Amino acid sequence: MKKATKVAVSMLCVLAIVLLAACGAPAAPASSSAAAPASSAAAPASSAAAPAEKIKIGVSMGASQSTFCQGLQDGATKKIEALGGEYVLSLADNDPTRQASQIEDMVSKGCKAVICFAADTDAITASAKYCKDKGVAFIEASRISPDMTNIDLALGFDNKQQATICGEAIVAGAKEVGYSEIKCIEFVGSLTDQNAIERQKYFEEFAAANNIKIVATVLTEWDAEKAVARYKDAITAVNDDYNAMYCASDFLFTPIMSVLTEKGQWVKKGEQGWKIIVGIDGAPDALQKIRDGYCYMDANTDVMQLGNAAAEKAFDIITNGTKYEGDKKTVMIDAQSITAANASDPSIWGNNYKA
Amino acid sequence: MTGTKLQTTLKSKGFWLGNIVYIVIVLTFIVFAIINPKFVSGDNIIGFFTQSCTTILVGIGMAMCLLTRGVDLSVGSIMYVSAVSVWLIMRAAPDLPIGAVVLIGMLIGLMIGLFNGFVVAVLKVYALLPTMATMYALRGIGLSIAGQTVCQMPDKWLGLISPNVAKIPAYVFITFALVIIAQIFLNRTRLGRHIFATGDNEKMAGEKNISVFRIKLFVYAVSGVMAALAGILSSGLSMSASFNLGVGFEFKVVTAAVLGGVSLNGGRGTILPGVIVGALILTFISNALVLMKANTYSYDIVYALVIFIVVLLDTFKIRSEEK
Numbered sequence: 001m002k003k004a005t006k007v008a009v010s011m012l013c014v015l016a017i018v019l020l021a022a023c024g025a026p027a028a029p030a031s032s033s034a035a036a037p038a039s040s041a042a043a044p045a046s047s048a049a050a051p052a053e054k055i056k057i058g059v060s061m062g063a064s065q066s067t068f069c070q071g072l073q074d075g076a077t078k079k080i081e082a083l084g085g086e087y088v089l090s091l092a093d094n095d096p097t098r099q100a101s102q103i104e105d106m107v108s109k110g111c112k113a114v115i116c117f118a119a120d121t122d123a124i125t126a127s128a129k130y131c132k133d134k135g136v137a138f139i140e141a142s143r144i145s146p147d148m149t150n151i152d153l154a155l156g157f158d159n160k161q162q163a164t165i166c167g168e169a170i171v172a173g174a175k176e177v178g179y180s181e182i183k184c185i186e187f188v189g190s191l192t193d194q195n196a197i198e199r200q201k202y203f204e205e206f207a208a209a210n211n212i213k214i215v216a217t218v219l220t221e222w223d224a225e226k227a228v229a230r231y232k233d234a235i236t237a238v239n240d241d242y243n244a245m246y247c248a249s250d251f252l253f254t255p256i257m258s259v260l261t262e263k264g265q266w267v268k269k270g271e272q273g274w275k276i277i278v279g280i281d282g283a284p285d286a287l288q289k290i291r292d293g294y295c296y297m298d299a300n301t302d303v304m305q306l307g308n309a310a311a312e313k314a315f316d317i318i319t320n321g322t323k324y325e326g327d328k329k330t331v332m333i334d335a336q337s338i339t340a341a342n343a344s345d346p347s348i349w350g351n352n353y354k355a
Numbered sequence: 356m357t358g359t360k361l362q363t364t365l366k367s368k369g370f371w372l373g374n375i376v377y378i379v380i381v382l383t384f385i386v387f388a389i390i391n392p393k394f395v396s397g398d399n400i401i402g403f404f405t406q407s408c409t410t411i412l413v414g415i416g417m418a419m420c421l422l423t424r425g426v427d428l429s430v431g432s433i434m435y436v437s438a439v440s441v442w443l444i445m446r447a448a449p450d451l452p453i454g455a456v457v458l459i460g461m462l463i464g465l466m467i468g469l470f471n472g473f474v475v476a477v478l479k480v481y482a483l484l485p486t487m488a489t490m491y492a493l494r495g496i497g498l499s500i501a502g503q504t505v506c507q508m509p510d511k512w513l514g515l516i517s518p519n520v521a522k523i524p525a526y527v528f529i530t531f532a533l534v535i536i537a538q539i540f541l542n543r544t545r546l547g548r549h550i551f552a553t554g555d556n557e558k559m560a561g562e563k564n565i566s567v568f569r570i571k572l573f574v575y576a577v578s579g580v581m582a583a584l585a586g587i588l589s590s591g592l593s594m595s596a597s598f599n600l601g602v603g604f605e606f607k608v609v610t611a612a613v614l615g616g617v618s619l620n621g622g623r624g625t626i627l628p629g630v631i632v633g634a635l636i637l638t639f640i641s642n643a644l645v646l647m648k649a650n651t652y653s654y655d656i657v658y659a660l661v662i663f664i665v666v667l668l669d670t671f672k673i674r675s676e677e678k
Contacts, residue, residue: 216645223597225593233402237648261517
């Protein structure tokens with residue numbers, strides 16, 4: 001009896017902890033605040049007192065490790081509400097299996113479409129097929145799968161254009177400060193992220209054609225701590241002989257700042273030892289570093305615009321039955337170059353969030 | 356050690372078998388150094404230690420839990436919660452000294468550790484389940500506190516990592532001081548011996564009037580504090596407390612401890628040199644892969660291979676000792 005009581009009490013304690021975590025999660029994101037806790041399968045839907053006929057759309061975020069992801073999420077959810085719909089939001093913590101399960105939950109909750117930021121662009125194709133079999137539209141946002149068979153529409157940023165903008169900025173920056181030779185450390189993202197793979201591929205092509213020597217490649221796995229450790233190793237590998245850095249995402253600007261500060265090398269443009277740092281995304285803290293003169297350029301990817309567009313297309317597919325075929329299945333949104341000259345522009349999505 | 360004694364030791368099969376893991380590591384180190392001399396450069400050697408600090412810190416607490424035949428799977432989440440908490444404290448009270456902020460963060464880790472210890476010790480539940488539950492709960496609590504996905508630390512937080520002595524960051528010295536203190540504590544104090552006794556045979560330890568409750572409360576409290584300290588250090592190194600800070604870290608730390616000879620069955624193992632060696636092995640692999648400019652797709656394969664080899668050698672050593 002005593003043993004049974006202990007088991008029962010222990011199970012109750014575990015349940016209490018889990019409930020506490022679930023209750024701690026906000027019901028729905030407001031402006032820049034995030035998300036459901038990692039333990040929950042899906043966050044509750046938005047808007048109170050939704051009438052039964054409101055169109056329900058799932059927003060499946062495979063990852064949320066940056067303000068970029070937050071911007072995409074906000075862009076999609078706010079547009080859905082603005083169009084009179086209702087959204088079901090879930091976060092998958094970079095876990096493809098969890099994301100697949102959450103998408104199935106969305107379908108069972110009556111979602112007519114799913115807007116998906118994939119944790120794994122290969123694994124997500126199974127969820128796309130599941131949605132197709134259930135008559136639910138599947139729209140990919142930002143991370144686009146190579147296999148588009150069961151995907152109704154994909155909206156993303158042109159990785160080639162972004163990588164090219166970054167490469168051009170490095171060349172321009174070197175010319176501006178008088179570096180005759182460009183030695184660049186390349187920071188790549190995750191090997192399961194198609195965007196990261198393409199950004200690496202296109203940058204390396206540009207570098208090869210434009211005399212940018214890539215002296216080291218740092219695999220970050222989109223993890224700041226790994227980025228710090230491997231960056232330090234890379235610096236040793238190249239004997240600290242480099243003058244440029246290409247970041248597949250500008251969230252890496254902060255870990256880079258940490259390492260360079262420790263080495264006494266975090267300096268502004270024009271100072272001795274300044275390194276040309278370029279990145280992609282347009283996040284608020286990166287914009288601040290550009291304004292301050294430490295980083296050189298950021299390729300802006302307007303994620304809020306992307307999220308808005310994904311929501312609009314979802315409504316279009318549901319209400320008008322629009323079908324996208326062939327080349328029209330993939331919609332690319334242009335990136336723009338952000339330098340110190342325009343980093344304070346309020347139309348840049350990153351300036352809508354706090355640094 | 357006299358010359359004769361040294362000769363006898365080196366000729367002894369037991370010496371080679373007993374230290375086979377360390378010997379293989381040293382040989383591999385020498386091979387890498389020959390292939391790429393930068394491997395043994397001053398900066399790189401310092402890098403081994405700076406990059407291992409977070410693993411070593413958490414490893415101190417995890418080793419103590421493992422010694423009692425327990426485990427603490429919530430360490431990664433404690434790292435995250437403590438990092439987010441200090442971020443919040445600095446936003447609310449920007450004039451608070453760094454030392455005070457660190458102490459508050461450690462206190463938070465202590466409270467979480469005591470909670471874990473209480474559940475494990477009082478309810479006598481195997482530690483895996485309650486600490487796993489705490490792991491999930493804390494991640495959710497951390498996200499709620501953060502209110503956003505990436506918490507950028509203020510510039511003054513660089514003060515945590517920037518002090519150095521002879522080009523070696525001060526936090527490396529602090530980490531190793533804690534390791535030495537922990538090992539002396541385990542070897543030389545009554546509580547330390549009781550930790551081993553509890554892991555060796557809990558029932559018999561109880562019969563010998565050892566307070567198993569106090570031991571378990573203590574080791575999980577230490578684990579909580581060390582994880583909090585590691586989270587705070589990590590937030591200083593990356594100048595942020597990102598959503599995935601500490602995710603999967605518990606497995607890395609258990610791996611480091613086991614590689615260093617801490618037994619999953621309790622009662623056996625050391626922090627010095629055990630946990631340090633295990634942490635350095637993991638850093639060593641990562642470092643070597645970057646220095647050799649290895650294909651990034653090969654990283655996980657190499658990690659798995661090295662871990663497999665080290666565990667195989669250790670198993671071979673244990674079986675030889677048993678014979």
